Amino acid sequence: MKNMKKFSIYNSVIPITSESDLVYNSYSDFFIITKSAIRDFLKDTLYINEKYPDLFRTFVQTQCYVDKDISEVNRLFEMNKQVVEDTSSFSLMINPTLDCNCSCWYCYEKHTSDSHMGLDTLNRIYMLISKIVESNVKRLDISFFGGEPFLYYKNIVPEIIKFASKVCSVKNVNLSVFFTTNGTLITEQKLSEILFYVHPRFQITLDGSKKEHDSTRFLKNNKGSYELILKNIKLLLENKCNVILRINYTSKNLYSLYEIIEDIKDFPDSYKQLILVDLQQVWQDRKQQENLSAIKEVSHAFYQNGFKNVRRISLNGVMNSCYGDRINTAIVNYNGDIFKCSARDFSSKSREGYLNEKGDIIWEESYQHRLSLKFKNKSCQVCRIAPICGGGCSQSLLEREKSDMKDYCLFNKNPEKIDDIILERFKSYLIATQK
Secondary structure, three states: OOOOEEEOOOEEEEEOOOOEEEEEEOOOOEEEEEEHHHHHHOOOHHHHHHHOHHHHHHHHHOOOEEEOOOOHHHHHHHHHHHHHOOOOEEEEEEOOOOOOOEEOOOOOOOOOOOOOOOHHHHHHHHHHHHHHHHOOOOEEEEEEOOOOOOOOOOOOHHHHHHHHHHHHHHHOOEEEEEEEEOOOOOOHHHHHHHHOOOOOEEEEEEOOOHHHHHHHOEEOOOOEOHHHHHHHHHHHHHOOOOEEEEEEEOOOOHHHHHHHHHHHOOOOHHHHOOEEEEEEEOHHHOOOOOOHHHHHHHHHHHHHOOOOOEEOOOOOOOOOOOHHHOOOEEEEOOOOEEEOOOOOOOOHHHOOEEEOOOOOEEEOHHHHHHHOOOOOOHHHHOOOOHHHHOOOOHHHHHHHOOOOOOOOOOOOOOHHHHHHHHHHHHHHHHHHHHO
């Protein structure tokens, strides 16, 4: 029989009430609620076609049912290849310094005192930006990382933004600027300088309530930073800058997050609309069993207090894959070393290339090897959320090659965790449709 259909490997069926299920396809990112009475018949495509023809047509249109002879895994590989090799945009991350004015116990970076970008590296970056813009990209995304990017701000950050703005304007290339910063060194003058050229976005972190945060994120003079950070966040919001408010939690400080809500719940609605609350468990604490019910309650409390954009599970997915997996991305360290991943320390022995005197990126062998690893993880090839998970982390795959732990899952193959990810996505979908 021609055009026989099968139940997609990327389908999930999750009971949400005693009488209804949520059916989700991660390839098409499609949700539908069905009666639980037909749950056991969903894989019988002939039965559904006969008894529920409208539902059958919907399932076919949304990839919940696919042709029997199709290889869904190969189709996903091809989609990933197209995204990874897309050259319409370029993502350039720049570390002006690896030094920092804070000392946080969980930071994975080895801060290098008095490290900052010199004129030689700065000029090479100018040449690199010019070549990127000349390569017919439609968009250039520049982000500043570190270290603390505002620590050695003068003569580096504003000059790069000024230069990029000029060359992008000439070639009609869209420019965006993003800062990952601890938020303590932002001033009206610095913000005014940046706003003259571009409207930036920011990610700023809090480590629990004022008490918890100030015992973790203290300045080098041992003074707490919580109040200063909140003051500077307000400055950004006053100037209509979008802010990812990343809140790091552990099993010990989780319940202190309610105190943060008390401190910011009276922000005007216009401020709240500019904030994405990003709840993230500190990586050293992930050995502890995550209290899913507690973090769900905290997430809901933010929502109830007017913060409609709340994220606690970060998934890039294939269509919006991690910058480290894309061809047109690079991280330039203050000394000209090139990296692909920002979630590790920036030691020269780990670099994946360097910026030469002509502003060209010279990639080393490790770069090509990284690109070959995507979706070679066996767990990802049979996972029902592979299209939205993105096939794991290429950095982790690189590191696990050297051990016996080659096959891994970001979520430990935990069905409850995977269902939770889907339900969070459904919640975000509902919120988006209500706007």
